[in-house]
Amino acid sequence: MRASANPSLRDRGFSAIQRLPLWGRSLLLLAPAFVWYGVFFLAPLVNMVIISFEESSGYGGPPAPGFHLDSYRQLLNPLYLKVFGVTLRMALLGTVACLLVGYPLAYFLATRASRHKTTLLLLIIVPFWTSFLIRTYAWETILDSDGVLSNILQALGITHGSLNVLYTPTAIFIGILYNYLPLMIFPLYVALDRLDKRLVEASKDLGAGRIATFWQVTLPLTLPGVVTGCLLVFIPLTGEYLIPAILGGSKNLFMGNLIGEQFQGQGASSDWPFGAALGVTVVVLLLIVVNIYLLAFRRVQSVPGQAG
Amino acid sequence: MRSEVDATARDASLYDVELLGVSKTFGATTQAVHDLTLRVERGIFLSLLGPSGCGKTTTLRLIAGFEQPTTGSIMIRGRDVAGLPPYRRDVNTVFQSYALFPHMTVADNIGYGLRQQHLHRDEIRRRVGEALEMVRLPGAGGRRPAQLSGGQQQRVALARALVNRPTVLLLDEPLSALDLKLRKEMQQELKALQHEVGITFIYVTHDQEEAITLSNRIVVMNGGRLEQEGSPTEVYDRPRTRFVADFIGLTNFIEGRVREVIPAVNGEQSTVTVTTGIGEICCASDQSDVSVGEAVTIALRPEKVSLVESASADDSPRDGWSTVGGIVTQAAFLGAQNEYRVRVGKESSGGSQGQEIVVRQQNLGAMAETPPNDESSSPTIDGWRVFGPGERVVLAWRHEVGLVLRDSGDDRATGDRVSAQAPTPHASRA
Numbered sequence: 032m033r034a035s036a037n038p039s040l041r042d043r044g045f046s047a048i049q050r051l052p053l054w055g056r057s058l059l060l061l062a063p064a065f066v067w068y069g070v071f072f073l074a075p076l077v078n079m080v081i082i083s084f085e086e087s088s089g090y091g092g093p094p095a096p097g098f099h100l101d102s103y104r105q106l107l108n109p110l111y112l113k114v115f116g117v118t119l120r121m122a123l124l125g126t127v128a129c130l131l132v133g134y135p136l137a138y139f140l141a142t143r144a145s146r147h148k149t150t151l152l153l154l155i156i157v158p159f160w161t162s163f164l165i166r167t168y169a170w171e172t173i174l175d176s177d178g179v180l181s182n183i184l185q186a187l188g189i190t191h192g193s194l195n196v197l198y199t200p201t202a203i204f205i206g207i208l209y210n211y212l213p214l215m216i217f218p219l220y221v222a223l224d225r226l227d228k229r230l231v232e233a234s235k236d237l238g239a240g241r242i243a244t245f246w247q248v249t250l251p252l253t254l255p256g257v258v259t260g261c262l263l264v265f266i267p268l269t270g271e272y273l274i275p276a277i278l279g280g281s282k283n284l285f286m287g288n289l290i291g292e293q294f295q296g297q298g299a300s301s302d303w304p305f306g307a308a309l310g311v312t313v314v315v316l317l318l319i320v321v322n323i324y325l326l327a328f329r330r331v332q333s334v335p336g337q338a339g
Numbered sequence: 340m341r342s343e344v345d346a347t348a349r350d351a352s353l354y355d356v357e358l359l360g361v362s363k364t365f366g367a368t369t370q371a372v373h374d375l376t377l378r379v380e381r382g383i384f385l386s387l388l389g390p391s392g393c394g395k396t397t398t399l400r401l402i403a404g405f406e407q408p409t410t411g412s413i414m415i416r417g418r419d420v421a422g423l424p425p426y427r428r429d430v431n432t433v434f435q436s437y438a439l440f441p442h443m444t445v446a447d448n449i450g451y452g453l454r455q456q457h458l459h460r461d462e463i464r465r466r467v468g469e470a471l472e473m474v475r476l477p478g479a480g481g482r483r484p485a486q487l488s489g490g491q492q493q494r495v496a497l498a499r500a501l502v503n504r505p506t507v508l509l510l511d512e513p514l515s516a517l518d519l520k521l522r523k524e525m526q527q528e529l530k531a532l533q534h535e536v537g538i539t540f541i542y543v544t545h546d547q548e549e550a551i552t553l554s555n556r557i558v559v560m561n562g563g564r565l566e567q568e569g570s571p572t573e574v575y576d577r578p579r580t581r582f583v584a585d586f587i588g589l590t591n592f593i594e595g596r597v598r599e600v601i602p603a604v605n606g607e608q609s610t611v612t613v614t615t616g617i618g619e620i621c622c623a624s625d626q627s628d629v630s631v632g633e634a635v636t637i638a639l640r641p642e643k644v645s646l647v648e649s650a651s652a653d654d655s656p657r658d659g660w661s662t663v664g665g666i667v668t669q670a671a672f673l674g675a676q677n678e679y680r681v682r683v684g685k686e687s688s689g690g691s692q693g694q695e696i697v698v699r700q701q702n703l704g705a706m707a708e709t710p711p712n713d714e715s716s717s718p719t720i721d722g723w724r725v726f727g728p729g730e731r732v733v734l735a736w737r738h739e740v741g742l743v744l745r746d747s748g749d750d751r752a753t754g755d756r757v758s759a760q761a762p763t764p765h766a767s768r769a
Contacts, residue, residue: 229434232434233439236430237455
């Protein structure tokens with residue numbers, strides 16, 4: 032009896048939903064996501080834009096309401112423009128480095144590792160079970176002038192005197208490569224793993240050697256993986272805060288560090304509207320760069336074949 | 340054995356592809372191809388036929404260069420291709436899944452091989468155009484493979500391979516993804532195309548009908564070994580092993596023991612008399628290497644057996660014919676043919692020792708209800724009479740039609756002894 036009663040109850044619930052128009056049903060399903068993004072993403076973003084136009088209190092803390100462009104004018108200071116330049120350059124270099132290191136690694140994993148594939152993939156993931164912060168501090172210990180690496184190199188007689196890498200752009204670069212590499216490897220691995228091996232065979236069958244096959248078949252067909260990997264690395268890298276803070280010392284600032292200072296600084300070194308303006312600028316800048324990038328990619332994809 | 344093989348290999352001008360004692364082992368245990376020796380004459384259409392896992396695709400991949408043989412050597416136009424990668428071999432492959440490059444247009448796909456040779460742009464354009472004409476797809480050059488139907492993709496794959504004018508074209512079950520009607524159509528096109536270009540085709544298929552329709556030569560493979568090589572007629576009419584007889588077409592098998600062997604005299608065939616569960620059967624055969632008392636199997640094609648009314652059959656069997664009495668248990672109308680299952684046995688009533696024989700007769704338009712009264716029309720002409728279940732009949736076939744197949748142990752051993760170039764029988768049977 033209960034078994035027959037339950038479906039009818041359930042049916043009534045379903046039919047109420049089914050009576051909604053299609054857009055209504057879609058809206059119902061999307062509601063949780065809308066609420067989440069509205070409260071935790073859109074509202075803070077709008078708040079940030081508002082703050083960026085307000086007037087600094089001059090001694091830190093929440094600013095006074097109003098509409099001013101002072102914070103944006105302040106951005107044009109060559110000192111800050113330089114930080115923008117350094118950040119974008121490092122993000123670009125870091126992305127390219129991750130791609131150059133990550134592609135061969137992903138290629139090996141997808142095509143040659145056969146039996147050890149799972150083990151190797153696991154080895155890439157395992158470090159990420161520890162906190163980002165701890166891993167970056169670990170690099171500080173390794174790269175320190177009196178650290179592990181320095182001592183080993185000296186003991187082996189490879190270098191004379193202590194290693195002077197920590198608190199330089201090189202240290203930041205090492206930290207970036209280490210932390211962001213998996214973000215590049217995984218999309219590339221998926222793209223290479225999905226690549227139909229018969230296409231590679233067909234290419235070789237038609238007289239193309241290994242290198243010719245790579246440029247004409249493997250790379251073009253895994254380009255979506257390259258695009259995804261580069262975006263996954265480039266976007267968070269532009270907002271990177273921890274690595275320069277820990278491995279870069281006080282001289283090598285990223286945008287993220289500059290923004291953080293405006294909110295966390297004590298007294299006069301804190302400036303909320305300026306920090307917010309910096310944040311808004313980074314978001315706009317990223318949107319522009321990413322869209323140019325995607326547009327260029329789409330143009331490459333729609334060009335038929337490999338001319339020439 | 341090996342020196343003999345090498346000696347014949349020097350006469351390379353005749354052959355486009357030669358496999359000499361080729362074996363391929365994957366891992367430690369999986370033997371995909373076992374000691375295969377095969378010579379492919381220039382310009383022929385050869386099919387590698389066998390069930391899945393028989394090593395036919397591996398053989399093709401060995402020729403293409405995707406795999407290297409564990410032992411033995413492969414020659415293409417008399418040149419040993421050991422260790423050469425696919426891109427250094429003058430062969431092209433049509434893949435089962437076509438393997439067209441999805442990011443290129445049809446024209447760029449077809450021109451791919453020519454571009455690797457760094458030919459001039461105009462030359463490439465001209466030859467791509469010709470290739471598209473050849474496969475009857477003119478004007479499709481600008482399209483993407485994904486925009487084409489299966490049959491069209493198949494044609495592009497063919498054009499992409501043939502445009503390079505290879506020594507040999509390898510085809511790996513290229514029609515298996517097409518529906519029946521299109522497959523028949525493409526079979527005819529393939530055959531015409533091969534005739535037109537005159538390039539040697541090596542065609543892998545598990546479809547015996549396809550192999551018979553298309554090929555000049557058929558190589559039947561089983562368990563990594565060559566079972567039989569011959570023309571479609573030879574393979575169909577003179578199967579050397581039970582496996583071949585069973586795999587190609589429908590066959591009745593009658594088991595028995597050899598009672599008497601009369602060796603061939605004056606160019607006539609030898610005669611083997613076999614005692615079977617359904618009586619003594621006389622077979623005229625080229626194979627006289629069976630001995631008295633040996634267990635053998637007689638293979639009998641259903642369409643080669645005539646069905647005669649029991650009453651009209653003579654008491655004394657006619658010279659050169661075997662006859663067995665039986666009862667029709669099933670009659671099926673197949674359209675072009677009528678198929679009967681006839682229970683035959685020592686006692687024509689069909690005792691415990693009896694067996695069912697399948698007989699197929701051409702449908703000549705006769706009706707069961709109106710048997711021809713005219714006695715002059717010979718009742719032995721197939722199809723003049725349609726029988727129903729329960730009717731007593733006499734099966735008759737000529738002596739040459741029954742094939743004596745050796746039955747010692749297993750088919751594989753038989754295959755080794757019968758096929759001329761298999762050097763090691765009984766090797767590696769785990």
